[in-house]
Amino acid sequence: MGYVLDTHMSQYIPPTLFHCVTGTWTNAAGAVTGTIAKHVAATDEVSVVNIPILIPSNSNALKGAYLKSVEIDFEILVAACDFVDAVVNKVTRGANGDVAVVAAQTFTYDAGHDTAAERDDLDQHLMTLTLDTPIWIDNDVYVLVELTLDKAASTTVDMLGAVANFDLKV
Amino acid sequence: MGYVHDTSMSQFIPPTAMMGVTGTFTQAAGAVTGTIAFHRAAAAQTSVITIPIILPSNSVGLKGAYLKSIEVDYENLLAAATSVTFALNKIARGADTAVAVKSAVTVTQDLAAAAGAETENQHKCTITLTTPEWIDNDVYYLLTMTIVAGATVTNDVLAAVANYTLRL
Numbered sequence: 374m375g376y377v378l379d380t381h382m383s384q385y386i387p388p389t390l391f392h393c394v395t396g397t398w399t400n401a402a403g404a405v406t407g408t409i410a411k412h413v414a415a416t417d418e419v420s421v422v423n424i425p426i427l428i429p430s431n432s433n434a435l436k437g438a439y440l441k442s443v444e445i446d447f448e449i450l451v452a453a454c455d456f457v458d459a460v461v462n463k464v465t466r467g468a469n470g471d472v473a474v475v476a477a478q479t480f481t482y483d484a485g486h487d488t489a490a491e492r493d494d495l496d497q498h499l500m501t502l503t504l505d506t507p508i509w510i511d512n513d514v515y516v517l518v519e520l521t522l523d524k525a526a527s528t529t530v531d532m533l534g535a536v537a538n539f540d541l542k543v
Numbered sequence: 544m545g546y547v548h549d550t551s552m553s554q555f556i557p558p559t560a561m562m563g564v565t566g567t568f569t570q571a572a573g574a575v576t577g578t579i580a581f582h583r584a585a586a587a588q589t590s591v592i593t594i595p596i597i598l599p600s601n602s603v604g605l606k607g608a609y610l611k612s613i614e615v616d617y618e619n620l621l622a623a624a625t626s627v628t629f630a631l632n633k634i635a636r637g638a639d640t641a642v643a644v645k646s647a648v649t650v651t652q653d654l655a656a657a658a659g660a661e662t663e664n665q666h667k668c669t670i671t672l673t674t675p676e677w678i679d680n681d682v683y684y685l686l687t688m689t690i691v692a693g694a695t696v697t698n699d700v701l702a703a704v705a706n707y708t709l710r711l
Contacts, residue, residue, distance in 0.1 A: 377546065381680070383602065384599050388562075388682075389560045389561065389562050402614055403643070407687075409593050456681075498639060499639040503589045541711060
């Protein structure tokens with residue numbers, strides 16, 4: 374029996390799986406007919422979106438999924454945000470009786486989003502977060518990408534989806 | 544290094560991943576204890592439930608997932624609907640600063656929209672792509688379920704299952 378090492382795998386993560394806190398969030402049709410979005414209504418506030426990275430894991434070291442980058446598709450509408458920032462959190466699940474442990478991973482924004490002004494402007498965004506050190510996903514961990522949206526009073530945001538890019542070795 | 548070409552892969556898509564537009568939708572226990580459902584309350588209206596097809600993709604041509612069909616398990620309760628129609632949309636993700644682009648994928652549903660899929664009953668409707676498609680990393684697929692409902696009918700969508708070939 375052979376084995377597979379595919380270095381071009383990707384996984385679409387729909388907005389319906391996003392976890393949105395602070396703000397009035399609704400499931401809504403996207404700006405382009407036929408698309409769907411998590412929509413946050415206009416209010417001057419700081420909203421936080423967590424994107425669960427749904428890729429396979431493996432209990433053997435150096436096997437399963439090797440997470441390399443995450444792309445986030447979103448639209449800032451009506452007015453620019455005051456600030457948009459991302460964090461990639463690796464969460465080690467707690468053993469029974471223990472809390473989970475969160476470790477922020479270092480990453481690099483793509484060239485179109487490596488300044489604050491590029492991330493928060495009024496536009497359609499495809500923002501890529503590339504891990505400085507890719508990680509094998511052990512069966513005891515999962516990854517959450519946290520996006521903080523500091524909105525202006527009239528800003529609305531549509532979260533369209535995300536795509537995780539990874540190697541698969543099985 | 545080996546190679547995988549499995550033509551019998553399937554992926555369960557839970558109702559918690561689905562999105563409803565027009566109507567009152569809730570996450571609810573299914574009619575069978577232990578099941579879960581995406582529930583639409585009774586109202587005379589046309590509701591659309593979107594089911595995201597959550598499959599792996601690949602940036603190399605002819606690799607990754609080759610989407611062939613989707614099965615949707617649902618129940619029309621209390622009364623028949625007028626029709627239940629499925630459509631599959633392929634969304635090409637927008638590049639940075641560009642909008643996404645939607646295109647319709649030609650499909651057939653084995654239960655006719657107004658002569659089988661709409662009856663008061665438990666349904667498993669299979670939506671088959673006329674031409675299966677390899678899923679590129681720059682696209683994703685959304686299946687829409689349009690329910691034309693009278694005043695009484697409620698709907699529970701229990702699950703969807705995407706059938707595909709996996710090549711790695």
